[in-house]
Amino acid sequence: xxxxxxxxxxxxxxxxxxxxxxxxxxxxxxxxxxxxxxxxxxxxxxxxxxxxxxxxxxxxxxxxxxxxxxxxxxxxxxxxxxxxxxxxxxxxxxxxxxxxxxxxxxxxxxxxxxxxxxxxxxxxxxxxxxxxxxxxxxxxxxxxxxxxxxxxxxxxxxxxxxxxxxxxxxxxxxxxxxxxxxxxxxxxxxxxxxxxxxxxxxxxxxxxxxxxxxxxxxxxxxxxxxxxxxxxxxxxxxxxxxxxxxxxxxxxxxxxxxxxxxxxxxxxxxxxxxxxxxxxxxxxx
Numbered sequence: 001x002x003x004x005x006x007x008x009x010x011x012x013x014x015x016x017x018x019x020x021x022x023x024x025x026x027x028x029x030x031x032x033x034x035x036x037x038x039x040x041x042x043x044x045x046x047x048x049x050x051x052x053x054x055x056x057x058x059x060x061x062x063x064x065x066x067x068x069x070x071x072x073x074x075x076x077x078x079x080x081x082x083x084x085x086x087x088x089x090x091x092x093x094x095x096x097x098x099x100x101x102x103x104x105x106x107x108x109x110x111x112x113x114x115x116x117x118x119x120x121x122x123x124x125x126x127x128x129x130x131x132x133x134x135x136x137x138x139x140x141x142x143x144x145x146x147x148x149x150x151x152x153x154x155x156x157x158x159x160x161x162x163x164x165x166x167x168x169x170x171x172x173x174x175x176x177x178x179x180x181x182x183x184x185x186x187x188x189x190x191x192x193x194x195x196x197x198x199x200x201x202x203x204x205x206x207x208x209x210x211x212x213x214x215x216x217x218x219x220x221x222x223x224x225x226x227x228x229x230x231x232x233x234x235x236x237x238x239x240x241x242x243x244x245x246x247x248x249x250x251x252x253x254x255x256x257x258x259x260x261x262x263x264x265x266x267x268x269x270x271x272x273x274x275x276x277x278x279x280x281x282x283x284x285x
Contacts, residue, residue: 031131031132031141031168032168034128034129034130034131034144034146034160034162034173035103035127035128035129035144035146036126036127036128036129036158036160036175037126037127037158038124038125038126038127038155038157038158038177039115039124039125039126039155040124040154040155041118041119041123041124041125042122042123042124042152044124044152044153044154044180045094045152045153046182047094047153047181047182047284048094049283050261050281050282050283051094051095051181051258051281051282051283051284052091052092052093052094052095052279052280052281052282053093053094053095053096053097053216053218053251053279053280053281053282054088054091054093054095054096054097054218054266054277054278054279055096055097055098055099055190055218055219055220055249055250055251055277055278055279056087056088056096056097056098056099056249056266056269056273056275056276056277056278057098057099057100057192057220057249057273057274057275058084058098058099058100058101058272058273058275059075059100059273059274059275060075060076060100060101060102060105060108060133060145061075061076061080061081061084061102061105061108061110061113062075062076062080062273062274063075063080063083063271063272063273064270064271064272064273064274065274068102068107068108068135069135069136070107070135071106071107071134071135071136071137071138072107073107074107074108074109075102075107075108075109076102076105076108076109076110076113077109077110078109078110078116080272081110081113081116081117081120082120083272084117084272084273085117085120085121087266087268087269087272087277088121088266088277089121090266090267091266091279093121093150093279094151094152094153095149095150095151095152095153095179095188095216095218096121096123096148096149096150096151097147097148097149097188097189097190097218097219098114098147098148098149098150098190099147099190099191099192099219099220100145100192100220101113101114101127101145101146101147101148102133102143102144102145103127103129103143103144103145103146104142104143104144105133105134105143105144105145106134106135106138106142106143107135107138108143114127114148114150117150118150121150123150123151123152124150124151124152124153124154124155125148125149125150125151125155126148126149126155126158126175126177127146127147127148127175128146128147128148128158128160128173128174128175128190129144129145129146129160129173130144130145130146130147130171130172130173130192131144131145131168131169131171132144132168133145133169146160146173146175147173147174147175147190147191147192147219148175148190149175149177149188149190151177151179151188153179153180153181153186154179154180155177155178155179156178156179156180156185157177157178158175158176158177158178159175159176160173160174160175160176161173161174161176161206163191163193163199163202163203163206164193164194164195164196164198164199164202166194166196170194170196172191172192172193172194172199174189174190174191174203174206175189175190175191176188176189176190176210178213181284184214184284185213185214186213186214186215186216186284187210187213187214187215187216188215188216188218189207189215189216189217189218189219190218190219191203191217191218191219191220191221192219192220192222193219193220193221193222193223194222195221195222195223200221200223200226200227200228200229201228203228204228204229207229207234211233213254214254214257214258214284215234215252215253215254215257216251216252216253216254217229217234217251217252217253218250218251218252219249219250220248220249220275221248221249221250222248223248224245224246224247224248226250226252229252231255232255233254233255234252234253234254234255235252235253235254235255235258235260236250236251236252237250237251237252237253237260237263237280238250238251238263238278241263243263243264243265243278247278249275249276249278250278251263251278251280253282256285257284257285258282258283258284258285259282259283259285260280260281260282261281261282261283262279262280262281263278263279263280263281264278264279264280265277265278265279266278266279
């Protein structure tokens with residue numbers, strides 16, 4: 001007589017299958033978490049008489065003319081990392097703020113791109129994700145993107161504050177790091193606005209929470225002026241220079257805490273990304 005499973009057994013197996021499938025969802029991103037971490041990988045350096053600071057949107061590790069949103073295109077190769085390191089090394093930076101930094105992204109060859117770039121530059125580093133990020137059609141979206149800070153100085157702590165939220169795919173954070181620069185402490189922010197309407201206003205309120213700190217604010221503002229950062233509180237480094245016109249990659253400083261000695265664009269940086277690398281040389285007052 002052939003074996004005939006009972007109705008109860010069939011229901012039990014069906015329920016087990018549902019529970020198993022439900023459990024599998026835990027293997028996939030929940031799209032709510034935002035990775036943030038830092039590492040002091042090299043001994044902290046002593047400051048020179050001037051601080052050289054850079055902001056650079058690296059377009060997820062893709063060259064100018066490539067499309068990081070096309071799953072068929074590849075970026076973030078070892079050769080591209082060498083190019084990024086050469087560009088940044090031209091100005092001998094002390095502090096670098098990067099935007100559009102990929103982590104574990106499917107069409108980026110180097111999954112730990114920040115760590116590998118920091119190793120080439122011999123710098124400490126911090127990363128703060130906006131959220132998950134992949135080219136359209138790549139599911140599940142396991143990759144992330146965000147901001148980074150690299151520095152010759154010791155990092156004493158970080159904060160990755162969500163600044164804009166439109167949806168799970170349209171959200172932006174601001175990464176801040178407290179650095180020990182000789183006997184001084186400097187708070188550095190790396191940001192990338194969408195920009196949504198409240199982006200600058202929300203960010204300014206965040207900066208005011210640490211108004212007593214010596215602050216450096218660098219990033220891709222996606223706007224050419226930020227009236228929410230008034231001159232009484234913040235110096236717009238680009239404002240008096242020829243590169244100010246149309247520039248969305250900007251640098252602001254705590255007013256009265258620094259003197260600016262030089263501002264410029266790193267040569268040939270726009271070949272390696274779709275943005276220029278903007279730098280300044282400062283003296284701490």
